[in-house]
Amino acid sequence: MAEFTRRQFLGMAGALGLGAASLGFFGCGSNAASSSTTASSSSASEAAPSFDPSDWDSVLEAAKGTTVTYIGYGQTAAYNDYFNNVFAPTIKEKYDLDFEYVQVENTADIITLWLDEKQAGLGEGEGTTDTGWVSGPYYADSKDSGILWGDYLQYLPNMKYYKKDVAGVATSDGLPINGTMSLFASAFETFIYDSDKIDEADVPHNAQELLEYAKANPGRVTYPALPDYHGSYAARALIMDICGSDVFANMPEDITAEEMKEQLADGFEYLRELNPYLWNEGKTYPTTYSDWVTMFADGSTDFIYGDAWVQSIIEAGSVPATTESIAWEHTITTPHFLTIPWDCPNLAGALVMCNEFLDIQSMCDRGVTGYPPATECMDLSKLDDEQKKALEECEAEYGMNSPSLEELAEVAVADIPAWTKPIFEELWLTEVSGKTN
Structure with a gap:
């Protein structure tokens, strides 16, 4: 071999x-x-x-x-x-x-x-x-x-x-x-937390609960700047939770940026509302996923977003042994x-x-x-x-x-269509990054 x-x-x-x-x-x-x-x-x-x-x-x-x-x-x-x-x-x-x-x-x-x-x-x-x-x-x-x-x-x-x-x-x-x-x-993309630091009852299970958590714990939530792979996943998971899991699926292949902006208006408004309560007040974001994981490991942020089965990253020593993942109402697979x-x-x-x-x-x-x-x-x-x-x-x-596995299968939703991703990531830069409502 x-x-x-x-x-x-x-x-x-x-x-x-x-x-x-x-x-x-x-x-x-x-x-x-x-x-x-x-x-x-x-x-x-x-x-x-x-x-x-x-x-x-x-x-x-x-x-x-x-x-x-x-x-x-x-x-x-x-x-x-x-x-x-x-x-x-x-x-x-x-x-x-x-x-x-x-x-x-x-x-x-x-x-x-x-x-x-x-x-x-x-x-x-x-x-x-x-x-x-x-x-x-x-x-x-x-x-x-x-x-x-x-x-x-x-x-x-x-x-x-x-x-x-x-x-x-x-x-x-x-x-x-x-x-x-x-x-x-x-790959089931889920929010990940340290059960030694956060009680399960306090872990957000949807976008609105995450916003409430961020307001109660300013600076403890963040995600990498798009187009980082996992940062993009986190942002579109929040958008899908606000606008519905099929909002992207119904977009035609020839959709324009302006049309997408209109259809995702509530989602972008949510992300802008979240910004002031993020790490560094949403003025900057982690550059890469590895930066985000490092922040999580050293206790600088309470959540990361990644593969549901966390045992492999625990065994690799990347995150604490008490790290756990949760299934949201919309879990992208x-x-x-x-x-x-x-x-x-x-x-x-x-x-x-x-x-x-x-x-x-x-x-x-x-x-x-x-x-x-x-x-x-x-x-x-x-x-x-x-x-x-x-x-x-x-x-x-x-x-x-x-x-x-049963719970993951029940909440799994398909990722967004390929043709929507570049437009979405560009819109995040113009409509969300560093902005507030």
Whole structure:
């Protein structure tokens, strides 16, 4: 099992002019337009048999003895440990499938690589990676660029455990997925507090309660300046709580800044009312999320906003051991996905990996990374007793100090559509930052 740093891999990708075969990858054909297409998978030692993606037994046979190359975010020890010591041995034992892990510093680098390969003229089967991690915001950059293989979701047997018409399966950031991505995990964005300093009864559960808390405790609340990733999440969670969880979802793709400003007027008024009671009277904001976490850890602010399962950041020593998260009435969930690029050299291996990621036990295994299983997307009535027990054990081991999976699923709301985010973040700068009513 090989690991590459971002520098090493981009250097390898830069050698594309030498041809894909010179990089040690051997092509396979694919055709996403037809469900009866035959394709070929590859192994470094010999050519693999052709297979029909709709015949899962033939997919498994074609993947056997090959290597699947995955490209993903590799900057956390939990992720690296999971892929190297849990996932890789699992697919080797279950499918005789070897695993190569290409680590990047930023998930945007994944889309950049595939776009570069597309521009370089690589064809089907001539790429350097078989599957990769794509978070919702980057799907908008890839869906119309021709870099995705196509509708492979229809071929994955483990899709039987999931609802077909929910965000995270049917859509990502308001955009239809059309079967081109499969679930990696879900991130539930919640407010986080230190139970050693604040009684649970005093913790705000909605925007109005947060305003009341801030007025009673001036300077104890803040959030990073937009467009910081988590600062933006916190601001739009407050807006959605004031204006309704569907306010963004109903916005057309051609909405103007003035139209959005009008529709979010109550939300912006709320944020301006909150400003004077924030840290530094809302005149400045933490610059980054890490700054915010540091302020929380040293007691300078009472709340942060982030992933619901806080055990991983507790164990990392980033926050106090008494840190807990709460589920608001509107809790934004942001699915993360695997996808297959159009030029994957091992389509069979990619399909097997994506299907394995949908396996309930595999979802539970990834609890070690801090991401809960995507129960809001599951059809729990389809799970057997063993699978339900796996979810319970996962929650007990990794979901400490956090809302239950059932509670998170009940309050989960989809994130705002991709096309609204840049406009919203610009409006925050002009309508909220440093301003009062």
